[in-house]
Amino acid sequence: MDFAFDARTEELRARLLAFMDEHVYPAEAVAHEQLTLSSSPWDTPAVIEDLKAEARRQGLWNLFLPDSEYGAGLTNLQYAPLAEITGRSPHLAPVALNCAAPDTGNMEVLALFGSDEQKKQWLEPLLAGEIRSAFAMTEPAVASSDATNIETRIEQAADGGDEYILNGRKWYISGAMNPNCKVFIVMGKTDPACPDIRRQQSMILVPRNTPGLEVRRAMTVYGYEDHLHGGHAEVIFDDVRVPASNLISEEGSGFAIAQARLGPGRIHHCMRLIGMAERAIELMCRRAASRTAFGKALAQQGVVQSWIADARVTVEQLRLLVLKTAWLMDTVGNKGAHTEIQAIKIATPRAVVDILDRAVQVHGAGGVSQDFPLAELWAGARTLMLADGPDEVHQRSLARQELKKYR
Incomplete structure (x- = not known):
């Protein structure tokens, strides 16, 4: 059995280890200090933007995405030791490399299932690190460990408009407190009567500024608000209208x-x-x-x-x-x-x-x-x-x- 990393992995490991020593670890205290001096605890510290610029300059960017059209084209085996290194500073390193959740998962969804229009509008700025995003799945009123319990409704507009209307309540929506979070991927039910409980759900894109979308409050995690991560929010969808073209893939594909x-x-x-x-x-x-x-x-x-x-x-x-x-x-x-x-x-x-x-x-x-x-x-x-x-x-x-x- 061969346990050695290949040449590309070793080369990226060496560069990333140096990046951590020279830039990330020294930035940890700076980021927290900048947060305390900021007018809002949810503003992105300037040092993070500096880290992102340096990571892009060094070619340490979008390492997570195996699709070479959009990301670094690494296999899971090649990415694993790199992700381990970023885990040593989990609040700074992943975001510096544009490899932070929930953006990573959202970019994967858009790369795999998004339309050309959706990729142009949302995937491209996410890949460039220009915006952040959130994934709205978990709900407080049901046991969300069973995703078929989700109650948020995504219904076609009854007035004949080419739109969907969302109503529901989500919480622990990671990244949603960040003012640069510009879009939500929302999981909800389009057909609650479908006999196949795994075909009841769909996913849809909801821009943050859509009327009826309210980021109500920050949720703490053992008392931490996770400012550097973008926090975790309770989010309300009250008659939120979005174009039907915002649906990802097709109805019933959400699960x-x-x-x-x-x-x-x-x-x-x-x-x-x-x-x-x-x-x-x-x-x-x-x-x-x-x-x-x-x-x-x-x-x-x-x-x-x-x-x-x-x-x-x-x-x-x-x-x-x-x-x-x-x-x-x-x-x-x-x-x-x-x-x-x-x-x-x-x-x-x-x-x-x-x-x-x-x-x-x-x-x-x-x-x-x-x-x-x-x-x-x-x-x-x-x-x-x-x-x-x-x-x-x-x-x-x-x-x-x-x-x-x-x-």
Whole structure:
């Protein structure tokens, strides 16, 4: 078995590691300082625009998109180690490279399913990093872990106009607080009576400035508002009218599009989570080597040594599973890699939360403070046990696949 990265991956890794050291890590404190001085906490710090310009100049742009017409044309296996590196600074690096969710998934949807007009109007400025976007799926009134529960309605106008009318309430719509978020991809029901519950839903593009669309409030995540990410909003659609040409693909295709969107999204999250774990291990080791308790360095305490060793073993295991999943997606497709995608979605957030928790413990009070990135990293990793389908949904599906072999 050959575990080596190919020449292009190694070359991009070297450039990206240098970019992180020279530009991203120094910008972390600057970005937070600029936010505190800004007139609005949702304004994009100037340093992020500087990072984006430098990333474009260095050719570190749109690395996530395998379509060479629109992106870097990398395979999942080539992109995996690059996404891991960006995970070491998950609030800055992905957006600097135009590889941040939810824009990545939205660009993939438009590249795969968008009309020429939709690509021209929305995909091109997203690819250029000129605008941001949001994906409106989750709802507060229903169990959104089952996407067939979605209640938002997308109905053809009864007055004969060539329009759709949207009514519904969404929440935890990532990126929606960013004033540069110019378009929403909204999932709703066009045919709630359809006997096939997976053909009831559709997706449609809704410009932010459309009358009846209200970004009502910012939702916190364990108390964090995620300003650098663009926040997470509650959004109301009250008789929102958009042209029928804003429909993505065709009526009834929303569920299938969502599945196509979430597959790559899940593995991208897992790739970045490994980078978060690596950052936690580095911080844990530095802290343990520099602090003394009860007459000896923390690094000499047996329990701390066990935490560090276990973290290293866990990360090496997870990385191999993620790389195997990426390779399968490239060779047999997302459907062929379904079991592995579910496996990494279950295993990676859990394990990384545990590693981050140990790193917090080694840092003591500093671990839960704003002086270190660990608390915010922990909140992000813990949230990924819910995002893109909670663990229990993936466990249920994975168990069913295993049990089929014995029936």
